[in-house]
Amino acid sequence: MAEQKTVQKQQKTAVVVDATNCIAGRMCSHVSKLLLQGNRVVIVNAEKAMLSGNHYKTIELYKEHLEINSVTNPIHGPFHPRRPDTILSKMVRGMVPKRKSSGMTAFKRLRVYIGVPEEMKGAKMESFSDSKITKPESYYISIGEIAKQIGWKGEQ
Numbered sequence: 001m002a003e004q005k006t007v008q009k010q011q012k013t014a015v016v017v018d019a020t021n022c023i024a025g026r027m028c029s030h031v032s033k034l035l036l037q038g039n040r041v042v043i044v045n046a047e048k049a050m051l052s053g054n055h056y057k058t059i060e061l062y063k064e065h066l067e068i069n070s071v072t073n074p075i076h077g078p079f080h081p082r083r084p085d086t087i088l089s090k091m092v093r094g095m096v097p098k099r100k101s102s103g104m105t106a107f108k109r110l111r112v113y114i115g116v117p118e119e120m121k122g123a124k125m126e127s128f129s130d131s132k133i134t135k136p137e138s139y140y141i142s143i144g145e146i147a148k149q150i151g152w153k154g155e156q
Helices: 002-012 024-036 055-066 084-093 101-108 142-150
Strands: 014-018 040-044 050-052 111-112 140-142
Touching: 002 084, 024 040, 024 050, 024 084, 024 101, 050 142, 055 084, 055 142, 084 111, 101 111, 111 140, 140 142
Parallel strands: 014 040, 040 111
Antiparallel strands: 050 140
């Protein structure tokens, strides 16, 4: 009985993850583990998550990925995200079993935001120590910069 109450409390309180200066893939793997354990997860500052590697090569790979579409009619998809929050949520979706019911319900517990929304301003933000960047920021490219390059017309 006591275990059920703790599980219910975990689902009500969301784990707020700050993506600022975190390597996106490592952070998303931690987030996917939390989701599969039954936690609600909110990622804030999605545009400030980082990708390592050569800036030009990374942007070029994203642009190549955008050229993939349906042979018969591009309206039929696949649809490629250009916003930083949807890029990160797609990264997490690739790390959960999206066709199983456990993965579907886990993915529904995820929220990703650009910046910090008003209701999350006072919340205690968490970040994973092994996903923080170790070199200077010039060695990385932010997801916001990539989104700008591939057609996002949002803030920043």
